[in-house]
Amino acid sequence: MSTAEHSVPAIEMKGITKIYSNGVVANKDVDFSVNYGEIHAVMGENGAGKSTLMKMLFGLEKMDKGQILFEGKEVSINSPAEAIALKIGMVHQEFMLVPSLTVAENMVLREEPRKGIFIDHNKAIEETKKISEMYNLPIDPNARIADLAVGIKQRVEILKALYRGAKILILDEPTAVLTPQETEELFRQLLILKEHGHTVIFISHKIREIKQICDRITILKNGRSMGVYQVKDISEGDISRLMVGHEVKMNLDKKPASPGKTVLKVEHLSYGYGEGKLKLDDVNFSVRKGEIIGIAGVEGNGQRELLECLSGLRKIQRGKVAINGNDVSKMSIYDIREKAKTAYIPQDRLLFGVASGATIQENLLANRMDYEEFSKAGVLKEKNFVKTAKELIKEFTIKCDNEKQLVNMLSGGNIQKVVVARELSMPRELIIIDQPSRGIDIGATKFIHQKIFELRDAGTAILVNSADLAEIRELSDSLFVMYEGEIVAFFRSLDGVTEEQLGEYMLGIKKQTPEEIKEAFHE
Amino acid sequence: MLSSFLSAEFFYTIIRVSTPLIFAAMASLIARKGGVTNITIDSTMLMSALTGVLVSAFTQNLPLAIFCGLVMGVVMGIFMGYFHIMMNTNLILTGVAINTFTRGATVMILYAFTGDKGSSSLVKSLAVGNWDIPVIKDIPILGQIISGHNGFTYIAFLSVIFTWYLMYRTPLGLRIRAVGENSSAAKSVGENPAKIKLIALAFSGFFSALGGMYMSMGNMSVFITNMTGGRGFIGVAADAMGRGNPIGAMLASLLFGTANAVANVLQINNFPVDMVMAIPYVVSIAGIIIYSAHEQHKKNSKIKKAIAEAERGEAA
Numbered sequence A: 001m002s003t004a005e006h007s008v009p010a011i012e013m014k015g016i017t018k019i020y021s022n023g024v025v026a027n028k029d030v031d032f033s034v035n036y037g038e039i040h041a042v043m044g045e046n047g048a049g050k051s052t053l054m055k056m057l058f059g060l061e062k063m064d065k066g067q068i069l070f071e072g073k074e075v076s077i078n079s080p081a082e083a084i085a086l087k088i089g090m091v092h093q094e095f096m097l098v099p100s101l102t103v104a105e106n107m108v109l110r111e112e113p114r115k116g117i118f119i120d121h122n123k124a125i126e127e128t129k130k131i132s133e134m135y136n137l138p139i140d141p142n143a144r145i146a147d148l149a150v151g152i153k154q155r156v157e158i159l160k161a162l163y164r165g166a167k168i169l170i171l172d173e174p175t176a177v178l179t180p181q182e183t184e185e186l187f188r189q190l191l192i193l194k195e196h197g198h199t200v201i202f203i204s205h206k207i208r209e210i211k212q213i214c215d216r217i218t219i220l221k222n223g224r225s226m227g228v229y230q231v232k233d234i235s236e237g238d239i240s241r242l243m244v245g246h247e248v249k250m251n252l253d254k255k256p257a258s259p260g261k262t263v264l265k266v267e268h269l270s271y272g273y274g275e276g277k278l279k280l281d282d283v284n285f286s287v288r289k290g291e292i293i294g295i296a297g298v299e300g301n302g303q304r305e306l307l308e309c310l311s312g313l314r315k316i317q318r319g320k321v322a323i324n325g326n327d328v329s330k331m332s333i334y335d336i337r338e339k340a341k342t343a344y345i346p347q348d349r350l351l352f353g354v355a356s357g358a359t360i361q362e363n364l365l366a367n368r369m370d371y372e373e374f375s376k377a378g379v380l381k382e383k384n385f386v387k388t389a390k391e392l393i394k395e396f397t398i399k400c401d402n403e404k405q406l407v408n409m410l411s412g413g414n415i416q417k418v419v420v421a422r423e424l425s426m427p428r429e430l431i432i433i434d435q436p437s438r439g440i441d442i443g444a445t446k447f448i449h450q451k452i453f454e455l456r457d458a459g460t461a462i463l464v465n466s467a468d469l470a471e472i473r474e475l476s477d478s479l480f481v482m483y484e485g486e487i488v489a490f491f492r493s494l495d496g497v498t499e500e501q502l503g504e505y506m507l508g509i510k511k512q513t514p515e516e517i518k519e520a521f522h523e
Numbered sequence B: 001m002l003s004s005f006l007s008a009e010f011f012y013t014i015i016r017v018s019t020p021l022i023f024a025a026m027a028s029l030i031a032r033k034g035g036v037t038n039i040t041i042d043s044t045m046l047m048s049a050l051t052g053v054l055v056s057a058f059t060q061n062l063p064l065a066i067f068c069g070l071v072m073g074v075v076m077g078i079f080m081g082y083f084h085i086m087m088n089t090n091l092i093l094t095g096v097a098i099n100t101f102t103r104g105a106t107v108m109i110l111y112a113f114t115g116d117k118g119s120s121s122l123v124k125s126l127a128v129g130n131w132d133i134p135v136i137k138d139i140p141i142l143g144q145i146i147s148g149h150n151g152f153t154y155i156a157f158l159s160v161i162f163t164w165y166l167m168y169r170t171p172l173g174l175r176i177r178a179v180g181e182n183s184s185a186a187k188s189v190g191e192n193p194a195k196i197k198l199i200a201l202a203f204s205g206f207f208s209a210l211g212g213m214y215m216s217m218g219n220m221s222v223f224i225t226n227m228t229g230g231r232g233f234i235g236v237a238a239d240a241m242g243r244g245n246p247i248g249a250m251l252a253s254l255l256f257g258t259a260n261a262v263a264n265v266l267q268i269n270n271f272p273v274d275m276v277m278a279i280p281y282v283v284s285i286a287g288i289i290i291y292s293a294h295e296q297h298k299k300n301s302k303i304k305k306a307i308a309e310a311e312r313g314e315a316a
């Protein structure tokens, strides 16, 4: 690489201001610059304007003020095509892949190698292999995207950008959807890119990750830049203070649990018949009043199927699930929520958690619209509606203009908060939570954890699944590990249990005796 | 009557009446792959059928007439796309508006040019003739069934092959499929989804036009008001039944065509006309219901079998 490229930043954004059409100021006079060969972190609370800034760099949003310099020369980037031409690539928060197409087809989309008027499929496969070998990111070019694990899909996204010659790679919360193992693998890949002289812009809510691989960090707060720092020179406390504006309490006080009667009973639950391998294989456990049971495991080992069976999203094929003695297989989803008093926070919040074309207040209160407090003879009581919505927005610090905005205008983390606020704000017997803090900033994560503890102390039975080992250890009173659809370990208490030990069960290296596993079930 | 079903003539009829359905199914398939369910196929057929007839009547130039009919189809496709994609209007409302409009417009145009509101029989329009296939035409039975069809019929079968290659072998097909399935994925690699959708709808209009012109310039050489009789919609159903595969859509079209041919025979044999006319439509609906019920049943029984097997294994 020439020295000229080293002396000027790869990209410089100067005085960037972005005001969305609804008047939200997402960025205000932001300066941002990255060099070749560095991994540059962008941090900030939910709604701080990180995604917006990156979308402008990738030509997906237009800025209202400011300029972008590419290797010192001013450029205007009005579309992703123009960004790609400048060798900028972006891996989005949600995957931009076509599930029914193969890896190779996704790779070459819009830059297809041709043989006459036809696509040269062999060449597409060859090119995919070539790029994947060059960067040491192994991939099967003929695999269908729909069949791939999340981590591999992300690798395809990165390869897709590299195939288009990207030298500057933007990754918007790439680790939010990854397991710890996949995250380690991603970091290995990013370091390879850095060695090749590429630039990586890395957005994450996890300070630990930034400390691990980033060189510099830009911190955003309320749409403004709080400065650029060398990661090695700045402490975790300083980062969170700059982001939030005040100290974030890192350790919450958690009282010991005092469990009561059993609320959720799962007996001999099996699922996935007729599709080859079982997704759930003879699962037995229970959750009592006033305790938090955690599920640990590498993603894709049956956790999702389990939670969807419990919440009524999947039909129970074999075995028994009862909530306070009510057979779940005989209840509609409405009855599970209303009669059995169960709340459910799904993993895919955009797909199952919100109606994205509805307003914030409608989404916040969708689960209680037919309550006397909110409607009479089918007509909504607007006043109570607005009042409660406002309270929830405040309590859960949802960053928005007002309660009548559409949910799809919120930032990723704030959409999550809407779902969490709706599900945690009603008296429930059982709460099922899939990935409580995915995509949520540190402050809000702590708030949600605190809320979960409060609900437990008030006597709610809570079942939590999280791919984040640190989080699941912090939340759970007791915990079981799932591997290939089975419970392979159960820990009544987590005292003295290390992450390494859990890891051995999660990877299927070890398995407890049937007697030990039976402990997970209480009559 | 049974003999009418077993004759070569009956099979010839199936192919004949399936022709517009195949065109409509291909029109639907390409649009649907691009993420747009095109409910204006029927009215596009009607517009092109009329355009071809009028141009040929007034110029006596068949190629020019076909060309104008095709242009009309493409324009209708893009018209639909323009409102739905560029102006962001609701797909169903736009479709219904266009359908309602064409219904009136065809009658009005017909009247303006011929002075008749029912058909174009007052003017002399041209038509594509029937083509004999050398060698095959001399094979007994087979020759009678597949030779001597209208030119458009052969084009219909060629268009199935064309559609397959377009969708699965060309860059454009790949992009249409990508845009239809996940338009943000296409956008993220710099593609313009609106453009691709418009192209898909232009193709959709093109095939609709062929289907329409077959009716007024092939099968018959006259335009009759509402002569498509909902065939465009049956094409959409055939495409749905074929699950997005051109060959499957063609087979489904032939199935509906068979129902149509049966109706023809029954009609000749003095069955009540109204009931007979309903047969193709009833078969369409029944076909879809049976098909999806069958799929569901297959899945359920597979699960039950697997559970029973597991239980036997545990008992042993």
Ligand SMILES: Nc1ncnc2c1ncn2[C@@H]1O[C@H](COP(=O)(O)OP(=O)(O)OP(=O)(O)O)[C@@H](O)[C@H]1O
Pocket (backbone or CB within 6 Å): A020, A021, A022, A024, A025, A026, A044, A045, A046, A047, A048, A049, A050, A051, A052, A053, A399, A400, A408, A409, A410, A411, A412, A413, A414, A439
């Ligand atoms: N399309 C849109 N229309 C209107 N406002 C928007 C739109 N997209 C984002 N916003 C608003 O702009 C602000 C910044 O959003 P942005 O998505 O950039 O945040 P973020 O830093 O990426 O947050 P997160 O960590 O939650 O992903 C938020 O207040 C959000 O509500």
Ligand SMILES: [Mg+2]
Pocket (backbone or CB within 6 Å): A050, A051, A052, A093, A172, A411, A412, A413
């Ligand atoms: Mg974001």
